[in-house]
Amino acid sequence: MDVAVCGGGNAALCAAIAARRAGASVVLLERAPAYVRGGNTRHTRDIRLAHDEPNAAATGSYAEEELLDDLLRVTAGETNRPLAELTIRESKSLASWMSEQGVHWQKPLKGTLHLARTNGFFLGGGKNLVNTYYDTVERLGVRVVYETSVVGFELRERAVQAVVYERAGAVERLRCGAVIVAAGGFEADVDWLKEYWGDAAGQFRIRGTPYNTGLALKALYEAGAKRIGDPRGLHCIAVDARAPKFDGGIVTRIDAIPFGIAVGADGARFYDEGEDLWPKRYAIWGKLIAELPGQAAYAIFDRKSIGGFIPSVYRPLCAQSIEELALVLDLEPGALVRTVTAFNDAIRPGGTFQPGSLDDCRTEGLAIPKSHWARPIDTPPYYGYPLRPGVTFTYLGVEVDAGARVIDADGRGFDNVFAAGECMAGNILSRGYLAGFGLTIGTVFGRIAGESAAAHVRA
Ligand SMILES: Cc1cc2nc3c(=O)[nH]c(=O)nc-3n(C[C@H](O)[C@H](O)[C@H](O)COP(=O)(O)OP(=O)(O)OC[C@H]3O[C@@H](n4cnc5c(N)ncnc54)[C@H](O)[C@@H]3O)c2cc1C
Structure with a gap:
């Protein structure tokens, strides 16, 4: 297999689409069973998009500079500026790219905190977004495997040789030319949260999927990936x-x-x-x-x-x-x-x-x-x-470069390991939150990770 995508939410699906469209063979390993596939993306409603004129998704205009100002305000300037600017620039093409993948847009719902100009609302909410993307990846020929938890990576030098996963009680390995990790944060691992929040974490409600326990994130750290973000950081x-x-x-x-x-x-x-x-x-x-x-x-x-x-x-x-x-x-x-x-x-x-x-x-x-x-x-x-x-999500993740390549503790990039979505969002959104920007980062970096992984296996 050329590319193994770990995760089954927005970032993973966008990565799988992009890698497949770029000519790679792709397998997507989703930890959840099919009926609750799609991670926290199932709960989403809208995505933040810069645009110079009204489009199918949003009204008026929302200039790149204005979105950047909004981001700098909520993060108090703590963002990787080149990656933030890249995300914002790329966000301008997302409405039409998402439409090409089958997504439809709707007028903002009442009570959505005045987001009509800055955010696009997809028809049917996150569940429909997820279903649409699964239809698309399957139509493109991506192999989707459910109830499969990525737990490790076999490395030679700076390159992953195989993904290690658990399925039906057995541990197996899948050889691949490149791997994309898009498996969310670790907010559903209450013991991990307790390391930073003490017993208080026992009382937290986790607003999203129970499958985001950070197993793949831990595996990346074990492989030597560089951490980014405050471990205590939560959107809550x-x-x-x-x-x-x-x-x-x-x-x-x-x-x-x-x-x-x-x-x-x-x-x-x-x-x-x-x-x-x-x-x-x-x-x-x-x-x-x-x-x-x-x-x-x-x-x-x-x-x-x-x-x-x-x-x-x-x-x-x-x-x-x-x-x-x-x-x-x-x-x-x-x-x-x-x-x-x-x-x-x-x-x-x-x-x-x-x-x-x-x-x-x-x-x-x-x-x-x-x-x-x-x-x-x-x-x-x-x-x-x-x-x-x-708890909505955690901020702790891995550092990436502009090609979504995961950086190791020495500051060098892995040859064939990429990340997208919540597990790398901390590069850009170090704290605070901008409604709809989680999906923006995941879609932009999902696409980039897919293209980078496909380019790597073709090289
Ligand atoms: C209630 C709620 C509402 C939200 N609303 C919005 C919104 O409207 N707009 C917005 O931008 N953001 C919103 N967010 C934040 C949003 O969920 C994220 O920014 C975005 O959906 C994250 O996408 P992702 O692909 O990174 O992670 P997820 O969508 O969470 O996907 C992670 C995937 O990885 C899988 N997985 C986990 N571990 C493993 C493993 N070891 N092996 C294999 N697979 C694994 C999971 O099963 C899941 O499929 C919301 C979050 C919540 C909880």
């Missing part, structure tokens, strides 16, 4: 505590926090719920909750806020008084009543509540202020969501 948001341990996806996200208050298990507030617009702040709440005792928090609001935010799949718990709500949520009633009373009393009179902008509704005199959207919690029924940290 507030999700409903009733969410399943894995694969809850987007519907478990709780967006109620700016509409009321958030308290810990002691019934006390712990952070400014109105610090900034929610799209700019939602991604800090997972880590805030991860730092609390028991990793438990509660979003508290009243009837006025129902209908104001995107509902989650779970109904909020409900009661006619704050005392009763505390009992329903298993909080100490006196503590929650004191917190709500102090909050209500501290609200500056006369503000005009405007959820879409930084309004003038704020508290005064509290040790932890609420800077915007502060309205008294005084209208029954009262509601509460139990919250836990929900």
Whole structure:
């Protein structure tokens, strides 16, 4: 076999398409069974694309410079600038390339955080994207093997000779001319997370696939690949505590926090719920909750806020008084009543509540202020969501060059090892997040990795 692709999500599929279209024979090894194939890509909805004029995917224009500025802002400048610029430049051709692979576009859904200009929404969401790409790779003649976990690489000098994989309890090897690793991060390995987060990680909900345990990433490190990214780095948001341990996806996200208050298990507030617009702040709440005792928090609001935010799949718990709500949520009633009373009393009179902008509704005199959207919690029924940290992905990965070639600890490239997607995204997105940019990096580097691997085996 010319090219072995490890993984079965967006980056792997784009790599397989590109390698096959460039003339290589390709096998794709997906750890998951077919019915849950596609990794975290199954949960996605949109991809960020630079463009000079409206296209099938997005409205208006979004210049390369503007996207770069957005990236530099969220990463505080910590990015591999040439790779970032390459990704952004290449993103301009993705809408038409994706269409060529069978992807269709749709208008952005309501409640998608104002992304119509910057992001393209693919019809049918991530599951359809994944199914479309699988149809395409199979039509092109890529051999897809499910329930196959890549666990190692046999190396000679700087070249992989064979991929080692586990399938149906047996360990086997597959000889190949080049390998592309696109097997996501390690967010589903809770023991690995505990190395950096301690026992707190035991309470985390993993929003995506249980198959991203970093086995292939570990195998790359064992082969000598250079690490990139903060091992403790996570994209982590507030999700409903009733969410399943894995694969809850987007519907478990709780967006109620700016509409009321958030308290810990002691019934006390712990952070400014109105610090900034929610799209700019939602991604800090997972880590805030991860730092609390028991990793438990509660979003508290009243009837006025129902209908104001995107509902989650779970109904909020409900009661006619704050005392009763505390009992329903298993909080100490006196503590929650004191917190709500102090909050209500501290609200500056006369503000005009405007959820879409930084309004003038704020508290005064509290040790932890609420800077915007502060309205008294005084209208029954009262509601509460139990919250836990929900991990989207990890940032730790391997260093690559502009050809998606994996770099080793000495700073030299492997001859025939390439990486794409979440396992190398840390080169560009070292921290922070730009909605839809995970897919941008995975699609751009998937294509590059596929072309590089095919060029290597043809040389
Ligand atoms: C709920 C949720 C919503 C998201 N929404 C968006 C969005 O709208 N836009 C966006 O850009 N990003 C979004 N993301 C982030 C997004 O998932 C990623 O950026 C992107 O899909 C990652 O693609 P990937 O191919 O690198 O990894 P994945 O899609 O996770 O694929 C990894 C693949 O590797 C396989 N695998 C793992 N280990 C092995 C192994 N040892 N051997 C073989 N196969 C293995 C897995 O089974 C899986 O198929 C979201 C994430 C989540 C969790």
